[in-house]
Amino acid sequence: PKFVFKTTGLSTLSLASNKFTGTVELIEFMELKNLFSLDLSYNKLSVGTSGSDSAFSLLPQFNSLMLASCKLQKFPFLKNQSRLNMLDLSENQITGEIPNWIWEVHDGYLPYVNLSYSHFTGLQVPCHFHIHQYLDFHSNLFTGGTPLPLRSAIYVDFSSSKFTSSL
Numbered sequence: 208p209k210f211v212f213k214t215t216g217l218s219t220l221s222l223a224s225n226k227f228t229g230t231v232e233l234i235e236f237m238e239l240k241n242l243f244s245l246d247l248s249y250n251k252l253s254v255g256t257s258g259s260d261s262a263f264s265l266l267p268q269f270n271s272l273m274l275a276s277c278k279l280q281k282f283p284f285l286k287n288q289s290r291l292n293m294l295d296l297s298e299n300q301i302t303g304e305i306p307n308w309i310w311e312v313h314d315g316y317l318p319y320v321n322l323s324y325s326h327f328t329g330l331q332v333p334c335h336f337h338i339h340q341y342l343d344f345h346s347n348l349f350t351g352g353t354p355l356p357l358r359s360a361i362y363v364d365f366s367s368s369k370f371t372s373s374l
Contacts, residue, residue: 212239224249254279263284266285268291270291276298294321320341327344350370
């Protein structure tokens with residue numbers, strides 16, 4: 208509903224697991240300066256990531272950004288997110304490599320990352336994991352050698368990939 212973009216005092220917006228349809232551009236949320244938690248997961252929405260990198264820098268500083276199953280086709284540019292603790296972009300249509308800058312978000316402290324059930328082919332190298340406790344990359348199209356996350360990781364899932372190296 209378009210009224211959402213006029214509710215400027217909103218801090219949390221969870222519209223997950225409904226039957227919303229249509230298309231919404233992620234940059235439409237930039238006017239909601241107080242928004243720190245956004246969950247649009249598991250609807251029939253298409254969330255677009257068009258716009259320049261500088262436009263994405265105007266998004267609110269999210270603590271939690273949950274966009275699972277939102278028909279994303281491009282990795283949203285979140286490099287300027289300095290408070291992000293939870294990122295869920297699972298079950299989308301993003302292809303290619305996971306960009307290196309994602310490991311620098313929130314000064315390298317991004318505890319929860321779920322990028323499962325997408326079409327990622329690997330990680331951009333060199334990959335510099337920092338403080339990431341929960342990393343879920345299962346059911347992607349990774350090949351080659353298995354990336355090694357930091358020792359601080361508590362949960363790492365690379366299952367259902369196509370790695371060819373030995374452990």
